[in-house]
Amino acid sequence: MLIWIGALALIAFVLTFVQARAVLWAAATAIWIAAGFATGLIGSTTTLVLAAIAAPIAVLTTFRPLRAAVLSAPAMKAFAGIMPRMSPTEQAAVEAGNVWWDAELFAGKPDWKRLLATPAPKLSPEEQRFLDIEAEHLCDLSNDWESTSVWQDLPPAAWEYARDKGFLGMIIPKRYGGLGFSAYAHSQVVQKLSTRCSAAAVSVMVPNSLGPAELLLHYGTDAQKDHYLPRLARGDEIPCFALTNPYAGSDAASITDTGVVCRGVWNGRETLGFRVSWRKRYITLAPIATVIGLAFRAVDPDGLLGQGAEPGITCVLLPRDHPGVNIGRRHWPLNAVFQNGPITGDDVFVPMEMVIGGQPQVGNGWRMLMECLAAGRAISLPSSNVGMSKLAVGMVGAYVAIRRQFNMPIGAFEGVQEPLARMAGHLYASDSLRQLAAAALDQGEKPSVVSAIAKYHVTERARIVVNDAMDVVGGKGVCMGPGNFLARAYQQIPIAITVEGANIMTRTLIIYGQGAVRCHPYVLTLMRTAQSQNLKDFDAALFGYAGFLFRNLARASAFAVTGGLLIGRPAGAAPQLGRYYRAATRFSTLLALASDLSMATVGGALKRKGALTGRLGDILSQLLILSSALKRFEDEGRPAEDLPLVHWAAQDALARASEAWRALLANHPSRVVAFVLGAVGVGLTRAGPDDRVSADVAGLIQRHGPARERLLAGSWTPRIEVDPIAATAAAFDLHPKIEAVERRLKPEIASGRIARAPQNLTLLDAWAGEVEARGLISSEERDLFARFAVLADMAIQVDDFPQDFGLAEGLTRRGGKRAAKREKVTQ
Known part of the structure; x- marks a missing residue:
């Protein structure tokens, strides 16, 4: 008898877990009753009683016209009274774009095969040439110092070049004279320009984002397109x-x-x-x-x-x-x-x-x-902020390798490694999300929620990256001048936070507010059908919603009991990352459950609960960021050198999702819902990246190697003959050879035959001369030390100006001392 009763519980759990249709419930119940009678566990009277109870329920739930009349009609009336009516503007916002991987995460059962099968973004040969030649040259023609301190604009030569080479018409099809670039190419160009000059990036990205060209392409008349698009593509019109x-x-x-x-x-x-x-x-x-x-x-x-x-x-x-x-x-x-x-x-x-x-x-x-x-948010701000992050990570990683204090590189100190790891880890996560969003656009998607997440979280992480960079370089980042590679980025970060939807609004209203309606498999249909009084479709959506809610409750309960062991790693995914796929799937199930329970208990007031919706949106966002990092690792061929970056990004995303989950439980308006969610979410808390992973990540950006190259790919190539700001990168390029010579000299230093290389770089050339005189290094190596000393000293020094900053003499404030040093190094 216990087995028979337990079988009913098991059958109910399995049917709920797979969200079975009502007819399967009816059939399973009939078989269960018949099995009890056939085995003699129940008599004919009990069988008839059970059948009398089950049959009306089965008829009511499987016969849809009856179900609609008896159950769904009063439910629709109540639902219409609870849910606020959408205004035309709200409806337009909610229905903008489409849903994509975000819907998988929101539904509680993500199909990882679908994500991993999405083609990785790629540039065509023409797009790659443009990025390598034209975009690189526009970077050479512009920089933040001259734009802000001399021209108060993009330099005239840069403006002329941008117009002539079609930068202002990248999204315009070739038949109108534009470049006809993909979303990924557009993103790559903006990213590269942002590693060099914000004025160049903004001046290029605005004509190619939300504005006349895009609106004309989608909605303009033929006459409007024929008149304006060629002129916009040529730069005749701004x-x-x-x-x-x-x-x-x-x-x-x-x-x-x-x-x-x-x-x-x-x-x-x-x-x-x-x-x-x-x-x-x-x-x-x-x-x-x-x-x-x-x-x-x-x-x-x-x-x-x-x-x-x-x-x-x-x-x-x-x-x-x-x-x-x-x-x-x-x-x-x-x-x-x-x-x-x-x-x-x-x-x-x-x-x-x-x-x-x-x-x-x-x-x-x-x-x-x-x-x-809905599409544009995925390109302009994510691309420009990834570019600024690459600038910060690349230059600071080089700086901490060549800058010494206490006779060791400052990047070797654990206190410095912690912010370095954050910088590199956030860059890896942000760039992964940028690439995934661009790939979706090039597949014909217009994922409005994904683009909002990309805009919000990439800009917020860029703020962390640049702030950490300022802490590491200290006074070097504070003193303005042509040699300061970081200050303008630090000043300008809040601009990205503000535009294309202020981040507070994006987090609390758009990501979850739009996501809850668009990504949920039933909510939008319920809202539409209740508003239009379409009982048939409302009935289907209502019972689908109920099955969906209880399915996620069953899944969450099973995962809580088993610690997620029921969740398998997707076929073809990297085995060393399996635990992240399992954690993401479990969080996805809990997000779907928490959303449904919150909507059921809070109702139409949910959109005014910005703190609650913000936390639910944070969980969705972190799952998307985690997904992006996992997919990027697969797309790039699972490079072993990048594993520390993937681990850091994944652990950070899960820790942030955990933090949002704990805050959600602590502050949920319904304590009953909080109790239920706490029970099925037991054991979910995740810590952030550990010190070992952080040390590995910090090490990657302080040395040349494939991991650093992939992390910074698409950046401007600093060259000393173009700008003295490149001294840091040039010294970093010589640094491995300097280190190799120093390792060879270690026994001589330990024995006292020669002194340690001086920390003061102005003395390094003289020291190298003494070592050469002893026959321990060659003349070529002595020249190497001399060149490194000049470059590294340029990298460490900060700019200074006349008392009136040269205004009385009408100077352009381009930094005379640094220009002279650059000329010496070039010669």
Whole structure:
């Protein structure tokens, strides 16, 4: 009898675990009752009683019209009353783009084979040549010091080169004269420019991101495309896009800039159009733009658009010289000095032909912007911030190898290794996420949640990387000058945190708010069908939702009891990383369960619970970052040298997910839900990277090798003949040879025959001369020490200026002493 009763519990658990359909439940229950009767465990009376109980339930759950009428109809009424109605702008935002791997993670049962089968991003030969030649040369023509301290803009020669070589038209197809590059190539170019000069990166990425070119490609009329796209591709037109209003920043859908539908005279004829007034700010490239994308709220009080038209946010293209356009002044965003400024207009007549897509697209502007931003967020800010992180990691890794204190490289101290490991580990994770997002775009996906996660977490991790870099280099990073490779990045990090959706909003509203609705297999359908009163589809979604919730509860319980041993490593994945796949799968199941229980208990108020949704979003984000690192390792052929980086990134992601999980349990509005989640999540806590892994990671960036090269791949190549800022990298290139000679001389130093190499680099040449005189090194090796001494000294020194910083003499502040040293080294 106990076995028979236990069999029922086991059957119920298995059916719940696999989310079986109602008909399978009915069949399994019938077989269980029949087995009890056949074995004599129950008599005919008990059998009839059990059948009488089970049969109505089976009929009610398997016969859908009856189920819908009895159960789903009142549930739909209650659901419609609880859930807030989506406004058209909210609906456009939620439905922008599509779902991808994020949906797998949100569903609680990720298909790792699908992720690992996604093709790795690759450049075409043409794209690789452009990156190696044109992008490299544009880096040579621009740098942060001259952009910020001399030109207050990208240098004129760099602007001319960028236009001539098609940098402003990378996303425009070749049939319009553009380069027609892939999303990955676009990302790689922005990343490389960001390792050199932020003004160059921003000036290139803005025309290729959310703006006139992309909107025209997707929504423009043929006439608009034929006119503007070739001119944008050639750089004859410089575009900007004006959305943000002083009173509608993060809440951009509520812009107060208004265009009233009216009739007016344009080019000598009366035509339908808008009378528009606007106040815009933070508009990148606005001061030099020749064509302006403008978003405003259209209203039609006189019904001129025709019956049934629903005007709303509308996007138009205006020439700079359009009557009434006010443009030219500049903002000064944290010394980044890329062109950015306000645009205003009062009572400006805009003919209907200037609407992007023509009159049929009036009122569709918000949907257009959200759909384009769903993809664009995955490129511009992630790429530029990975570039800044590569600059910091590459230069600081070199600096700590050549800089000595207490007669040893400062990178050998454990206190320094800790921030070095964070820098390299966060870079590996961020770059992995950037590459995965670009790969998704090139596969035709527009994963809005993935792009939001990439924007938020890459920019936040870049902030950690640059802050750690400043701590390591100390005064070298604080004193401004042409030899400071880090200060401008440090100043400009907050810009990325702010734009394309401020990070607070991105974390609390977009990542989880949009993810919970779009990525969940049933929630959006429930919301739509409840709003439209579609009972049939609501019924299917409601019972699917119930089965989904209990499936994840069963899975979470089983994983808690077994410690995750039921979770297998995906076929073909690296065996040494199996524990990370298991942990990610378990976290995915708990995220799905926590989301459903939270939505069920908090209801429509969930979107106002920013702390709660932020923590759920953090878990989703860390799972995506972990997935990115694991996939990157497979895509790159499982290089053994990179394992410390993968371990660090994976352990850090799991630790951050654990931290969010603990905070979720401690602060959940429903203590019952918190108790249930705590029970099924037992044993899930993960610590961050240990000291051994951190030491290994810190070591990788202090020496030449394939792991460091892969980590910094796509960066500008520092060359002393281009800029003295390259002294750090040039000294680092010589450092292995210096170390080899020093190792050979160790016995002589230990015996006292010669002194240790001086820490003061100005004395190194004289020391090498004495060692050469003793016949212990060759003349070539003595020259090696002399060259290293000059380069390393240049790397360590900081710039100084006249008392008035040269202003009285009209100097350009390019650093005379460093230029002289560069000339000496070059000779």
